[in-house]
Amino acid sequence: xxxxxxxxxxxxxxxxxxxxxxxxNSTFLGxxxxxxxxxxLKPRNNKISLVVxxxxxxxxxxxxxxxxxxxxxxxxxxxxxxxxxxxxxxxRTEAVKDCIWxxxxxxxxxxxxxxxxxxxxxxxxxxGGLWVHAPIAPTKECIQLVKELxxxxxxxxxxxxxxxxKIFVGPFSRKxxxxxIWVAPRQWSWPLNLPLEFFGIFRAKTxxxxxxxxxxxxxxxxxxxSSPEVGIGPYVEVAFYHKRSRTLLVTxxxxxxxxxxxxxxxxxxxxASAKNGLxxxxxxxxxxxxxxxxxxxxxxxxxxxxxxxxxxxFLGPSNLLEPNASFAQMSQKLIVSPIVKTLVFSKxxxxxxxxxxxxxxxxxxxxxxxxxxxxxxxxxxxDFLAAFAFLDDLLGERYVTRPSLSLLFTSIMGKAASYFPxxxxxxxxxxxxxxxxxxxxxxxxxxxxx
Numbered sequence: 001x002x003x004x005x006x007x008x009x010x011x012x013x014x015x016x017x018x019x020x021x022x023x024x025n026s027t028f029l030g031x032x033x034x035x036x037x038x039x040x041l042k043p044r045n046n047k048i049s050l051v052v053x054x055x056x057x058x059x060x061x062x063x064x065x066x067x068x069x070x071x072x073x074x075x076x077x078x079x080x081x082x083x084x085x086x087x088x089x090x091x092r093t094e095a096v097k098d099c100i101w102x103x104x105x106x107x108x109x110x111x112x113x114x115x116x117x118x119x120x121x122x123x124x125x126x127x128g129g130l131w132v133h134a135p136i137a138p139t140k141e142c143i144q145l146v147k148e149l150x151x152x153x154x155x156x157x158x159x160x161x162x163x164x165x166k167i168f169v170g171p172f173s174r175k176x177x178x179x180x181i182w183v184a185p186r187q188w189s190w191p192l193n194l195p196l197e198f199f200g201i202f203r204a205k206t207x208x209x210x211x212x213x214x215x216x217x218x219x220x221x222x223x224x225x226s227s228p229e230v231g232i233g234p235y236v237e238v239a240f241y242h243k244r245s246r247t248l249l250v251t252x253x254x255x256x257x258x259x260x261x262x263x264x265x266x267x268x269x270x271x272a273s274a275k276n277g278l279x280x281x282x283x284x285x286x287x288x289x290x291x292x293x294x295x296x297x298x299x300x301x302x303x304x305x306x307x308x309x310x311x312x313x314f315l316g317p318s319n320l321l322e323p324n325a326s327f328a329q330m331s332q333k334l335i336v337s338p339i340v341k342t343l344v345f346s347k348x349x350x351x352x353x354x355x356x357x358x359x360x361x362x363x364x365x366x367x368x369x370x371x372x373x374x375x376x377x378x379x380x381x382x383d384f385l386a387a388f389a390f391l392d393d394l395l396g397e398r399y400v401t402r403p404s405l406s407l408l409f410t411s412i413m414g415k416a417a418s419y420f421p422x423x424x425x426x427x428x429x430x431x432x433x434x435x436x437x438x439x440x441x442x443x444x445x446x447x448x449x450x
Contacts, residue, residue, distance in 0.1 A: 069141035074167070082164055083108030083115075084266075090142040091264045095369065095376045096245045099124055102375060103145065104264045105136045107164065113272035113304075114311045117262040118164065119371045121249055122146065123242055125219055129154030132179070133240065133249055134165045134371050135172035143175050152176075155216060157207070158183040159238040160251045165371065170200020180215075182207050186226055188233045207238050219243060221363070225253075225355040227348040231441040235344045239355070241363040247376070248365035252340055254387050257313075257331040258374040261305035271296060273304035276321070279311070284321040313338050314420075316427030326421050334368075334379055334387045338420050341390065342432050343441055349394040356388050 072088045075081045084106055093102045100123050107118040121133040130153045136142060146153065153176035158169045161184060173181055181204040187196055196204055209224040211217065220242050227235045240249040261270060274294045281289045294300050306327040310317035317326055336345060345352045360381045367376045368384065435441035 069144065070139050072137045072139045074137070076167065077110075077163060080110030080112075082167070083110065088137050088139055088142075089264055089266070090136070090139060090145055091262075092145045095121075095367075096247065099245055100242070100247060100369075100376075101149065102369065103136055103142060104262060105142070106262075106264045106266060106269065108269065109312075113269060113275070113277070114308050115265050115269045115273075116308065116312055116372055117264050119369070119375060121369050121371075122149065123220065124149070124151055125154065125216060127154065128152075131216055131220065132156045132172070134159055134251060135168045137168050138172040138175050153179045155179060156181050157238075157240075158201070158204075159207075159240070159249070159371075160184050161187050161189075161233070161236045162251070163189065165251065166199055166201075170202075173201070180205065182214075184236045184238045185224065186234050186236050190232055223355060223358055223362075225351065227344070227351045230344050230347040231435065235348070239359055241359075241365060246364060246366045248359070248363060248368045248384070250368065251371045252337065253370070254334055254368065254384065255337055255370055255372055256334050256368075256374040256377045257309055257327075259331055261301070261308075262373070265305070265308075267296065267301065270301040270304035270308075273307045274300040280307070280320045283317060283319060287321055289321060310424065314424045314428055315339070315431065318421065318423035318426065326424050329419075329421055334377065334383055336387055336390075338425065338428055342425075342428050343435070345388075345391070346394060347441065349391045352388065353391050353395060356385065356391070360385050 070087050070089050073086060074083075075085055088105045091104045093104070094100075095102050100121065103120040103122065104117045106115050108115040118136055119134065120136040123131045123133070125131055128151055130146070130149060130151050132146075132153055132155065135156060135158075156169060156173050156176070156179050158166055158181070160166075166187070166189075169181065169183070173179060181201060183196065183201065183204045183206060185206050185208070196202075207214075207222060207224060209222070209226075211222065214220075214222070220240050222241075223239050225235070225237045225239070237251050237253060239253065241247070242249070271294050276289045276291055303323065306323040307320050309330065310320065310323050310326055313330055317323070319326065363381075365381065365384075366378065368379045369375045369377070432441065
């Protein structure tokens with residue numbers, strides 16, 4: 001994933017902040033599923049209390065169709081095609097019993113060894129039908145896993161303009177021709193601004209901010225972030241709130257990087273990333289880089305995952321040879337992706353602040369499901385607000401609109417959560433300066449402190 005804010009090609013999304021997380025079971029580090037346990041500080045009633053988060057039992061499923069059911073041909077995407085090009089494994093996890101399911105596939109950046117996960121979320125409505133958020137590649141395996149839920153697909157929702165999510169809506173909808181298609185407003189593409197029909201999306205309806213006329217409005221509410229153009233196009237994302245389960249759905253607004261890689265990322269991808277290739281040599285801080293074979297073990301798989309994460313978040317991190325320290329700073333906390341923060345949200349802080357404040361004010365969510373990295377995240381509204389604490393500095397209105405002591409503490413904690421290693425930010429900052437210099441990204445916007 002790369003910076004989707006400038007172009008709708010693969011983008012980065014794209015999570016030490018008070019937060020608790022339940023990660024899906026994983027057999028990555030051994031034969032038995034992992035049960036994650038973490039202890040963290042969390043403000044409650046102006047006091048600091050200890051939060052214990054442990055992994056609940058989830059159901060992970062794949063069909064017995066094997067590799068044949070995972071075939072999906074895709075070589076499209078500008079400037080980099082989205083891999084894997086021929087084979088996509090689908091993992092299904094039950095996030096809320098008999099109500100919400102997560103479907104994940106691997107997503108690779110072009111021909112590189114950098115991968116992350118891309119997530120589709122399905123909610124069962126009171127009608128008995130299914131509401132599909134951000135479809136993924138409709139392989140035979142994926143469609144079979146959807147059909148195993150035993151309910152008809154009624155609605156298919158594209159919550160963003162971003163290419164990596166848009167590309168699958170058309171093919172997925174053809175598997176469920178009776179479903180209605182709803183898309184985020186102000187759709188665009190680059191380098192050619194192609195109509196939705198070019199992507200195979202027909203008869204789509206447009207999502208509107210706080211629209212009570214939607215057929216699912218009694219169960220799922222929505223708020224649209226539609227920014228001014230930050231470059232060659234606007235950033236558009238629609239957040240949803242499922243009232244019965246108190247779940248917030250976002251696409252790229254926030255992320256939570258798990259310690260271990262998602263189960264859908266293949267062993268081969270992890271080991272390829274663990275090899276000391278050209279990128280590692282360039283980003284090794286001048287240290288000697290040995291070219292030696294990579295043995296398949298948990299240490300090398302973990303190294304591969306850590307390298308992937310740093311390249312996704314920073315494009316050019318300071319040290320890929322020894323990624324541990326930077327990875328530790330960026331994982332296990334709710335954050336705004338450095339790319340999205342730098343190239344988008346910092347350009348339009350007023351719009352983002354209004355959107356975030358509206359979400360926190362109106363929706364009493366207790367979990368967040370983003371479209372990438374870990375999910376579901378057990379998170380409160382103050383956790384979510386803390387991830388956007390950097391907006392206070394940009395707007396120059398620190399704590400004025402949220403004066404309570406608990407939220408003041410949350411904002412201070414958020415400053416620490418949004419701190420990114422300066423050395424790792426150098427490449428991204430240079431890219432930002434270059435894009436500003438050539439006019440691809442705007443430097444200032446109304447309301448931003450000069």
